[in-house]
Amino acid sequence: MLWSDLLCAERLRDPGYVEARTRSIFVQDHDRIVFSAPFRRLANKTQVHPLYENDHIHHRLIHSVEVGSVGRSLAMHIGDWLIDEGEIGPHEDHSLANVVQAACAAHDIGNPPFGHSGEASIGGWFAERFDADRGLCGALDPVLRPEFTAFEGNAQGFRIVTRLEMYRNAGGMRLSKAVLGAFMKYPATAATRAALPEPLRRSYAGLKKFGLFAGEEALFAEVAQGCGLPQEQSAAGRWWRRHPLVFVVEAADDICYNIVDLEDAYTAGDLPYDVVRDTLNELAGRPNRDTAGYTRSEHIALLRALAIGRAIDACVAAFQAHYPAIMDGSFSGALVDVSDCGASFARIGTLAQERIFTSRRKTELEISGRQVIRNVLDGVLPVFEALAAAGWDETALAGHPAQIARALGLDLRAIATPEAALHGLADFVSGMTDRYALSVSRMLSGT
Structure with missing residues (x-):
C-alpha cells in the first residue's frame, strides 16, 4: 500500500469536489461528523454505565472526543517518523492526524442505546423473529439474516456516514475515502465473513467481526479502490485488507476506554481508590511525582493522564516495529497488545471483566x-x-x-x-x- 493512495482526498460520490485553501478536506470531514445529529446523540448513549446520574461519568460523545485527541497525537508522532523515513512528504503528518481524528470521531456513531448490551438485545430480538419465520422477517433472504442477528454497530456506523446522513442514498456525508478507509475496522460483509474458513477469521483482525451490510458493500468498494486497499476474492465473496490508519484509530480507542473505564469505576464506586491507583501507576511507569496535597480524585486524574501519554509512546513504537507488515496488509495484531504496555492492558482487561462490567447497578x-x-x-x-x-x-x-x-x-x-x-x-x-x-x-x- 502507498501513502499517496491511502491519503485519498476524493469524496465518496462527489469526485469533483475541490477543498478550500484554508481548510483541508479531512478537517471538513471532521466538522461534518461532529455537527451531525447522530454524533450529537452520542451524548446520551452508554459508554459503560447506562443512564448514570453522575455528570463525570463518560458517555459515548465524550469518549469519541477523547479518542480523537489521542488518535491525533498518535498520528502526529507516526507522521513525523514517516517524514524522517521518507515515506510521506513534508506537512503530510497533519493529513495523517486529521484523517485519524475524523475517523475517531465517527468510530462509535453507529452504536445503539445501552452499549454492547444493546447490540446483543437487537440481535437476539431479530433471531427470535427469524426463528418464527413469518412476516417481514420470514420474507428476508436467509443469506442476509446475520446482518440482523449479529447486529454490529460498526456496520451501522458506516451505513450512517455513507448513506443515511446528509445526502441520503447519495453518499451520505460524502466523506473523503481516506477517512472512510481509516474508519473501517472490519472490511467484509456478514455473509462473506461467515463463508470464510474459521482459521482465517481467527487469524486476521479485520475479520473478527463484519463491518459492512450488503447494501453498502459497493460503497466501500469505491473507498477501497481509491485508497489502494488490497482486495481478497474467493468463492465466499470479496473482502479487503485493513487501511494502516485503522490500527491507529483502534489503538486510540483501546487506550481511552481501558484507562478511562478505571477512572469511571472509581468515580462510580465500583473499584476502590487503591486498586485504581496501583493499576494506573503501573501503566504510567510508576512516575515519581509529588502528589502531596492532591485529593484522591486528582491523583487518579494525574495517573490517568500519565498512563495515556506512556501508552501513546508505546503504540507509536509498536507501529514503527511492525510497519512493513502493516503496509503489506499482513499485520493482524492490535498496537496496544504488541506494545510494551501490552501486559498492563491485559491486566486492566481482566479487572474490567471481573469487577466493572459485572457491577450490580x-x-x-x-x-x-x-x-x-x-x-x-x-x-x-x-x-x-x-x-x-x-x-x-x-x-x-x-x-x-x-x-x-x-x-x-x-x-x-x-x-x-x-x-x-x-x-x-x-x-x-x-x-x-x-x-x-x-x-x-x-x-x-x-x-
Missing part, C-alpha cells in the same frame, strides 16, 4: 435496557409490516400503524423491500439515545 440497568429495546422493536415492527401490506405506499398507512409512524416521526422513504424495511427498523432503534428509548418504550407499552 450496571447489570440491573442492562437487564432493563434489554427489555426497553424489545418493547420498542415489538411496538414499531407493525408499522413496517403494514407498509409492506400496503405495497410499500407510505400514504396508504392507516389506523394504529399510521399513528405510531406519526408519533415517532419514522422515516419511511425509499423502503420497498423486506431488507430495506428491516434496516429501517434497525436504523430507528439503533439511533435512539438511552433516555429516548426508555421514553418510547413506556409510550408503546402504555406504562
Whole structure:
C-alpha cells in the first residue's frame, strides 16, 4: 500500500469536489461528523454505565472526543517518523492526524442505546423473529439474516456516514475515502465473513467481526479502490485488507476506554481508590511525582493522564516495529497488545471483566435496557409490516400503524423491500439515545 493512495482526498460520490485553501478536506470531514445529529446523540448513549446520574461519568460523545485527541497525537508522532523515513512528504503528518481524528470521531456513531448490551438485545430480538419465520422477517433472504442477528454497530456506523446522513442514498456525508478507509475496522460483509474458513477469521483482525451490510458493500468498494486497499476474492465473496490508519484509530480507542473505564469505576464506586491507583501507576511507569496535597480524585486524574501519554509512546513504537507488515496488509495484531504496555492492558482487561462490567447497578440497568429495546422493536415492527401490506405506499398507512409512524416521526422513504424495511427498523432503534428509548418504550407499552 502507498501513502499517496491511502491519503485519498476524493469524496465518496462527489469526485469533483475541490477543498478550500484554508481548510483541508479531512478537517471538513471532521466538522461534518461532529455537527451531525447522530454524533450529537452520542451524548446520551452508554459508554459503560447506562443512564448514570453522575455528570463525570463518560458517555459515548465524550469518549469519541477523547479518542480523537489521542488518535491525533498518535498520528502526529507516526507522521513525523514517516517524514524522517521518507515515506510521506513534508506537512503530510497533519493529513495523517486529521484523517485519524475524523475517523475517531465517527468510530462509535453507529452504536445503539445501552452499549454492547444493546447490540446483543437487537440481535437476539431479530433471531427470535427469524426463528418464527413469518412476516417481514420470514420474507428476508436467509443469506442476509446475520446482518440482523449479529447486529454490529460498526456496520451501522458506516451505513450512517455513507448513506443515511446528509445526502441520503447519495453518499451520505460524502466523506473523503481516506477517512472512510481509516474508519473501517472490519472490511467484509456478514455473509462473506461467515463463508470464510474459521482459521482465517481467527487469524486476521479485520475479520473478527463484519463491518459492512450488503447494501453498502459497493460503497466501500469505491473507498477501497481509491485508497489502494488490497482486495481478497474467493468463492465466499470479496473482502479487503485493513487501511494502516485503522490500527491507529483502534489503538486510540483501546487506550481511552481501558484507562478511562478505571477512572469511571472509581468515580462510580465500583473499584476502590487503591486498586485504581496501583493499576494506573503501573501503566504510567510508576512516575515519581509529588502528589502531596492532591485529593484522591486528582491523583487518579494525574495517573490517568500519565498512563495515556506512556501508552501513546508505546503504540507509536509498536507501529514503527511492525510497519512493513502493516503496509503489506499482513499485520493482524492490535498496537496496544504488541506494545510494551501490552501486559498492563491485559491486566486492566481482566479487572474490567471481573469487577466493572459485572457491577450490580450496571447489570440491573442492562437487564432493563434489554427489555426497553424489545418493547420498542415489538411496538414499531407493525408499522413496517403494514407498509409492506400496503405495497410499500407510505400514504396508504392507516389506523394504529399510521399513528405510531406519526408519533415517532419514522422515516419511511425509499423502503420497498423486506431488507430495506428491516434496516429501517434497525436504523430507528439503533439511533435512539438511552433516555429516548426508555421514553418510547413506556409510550408503546402504555406504562
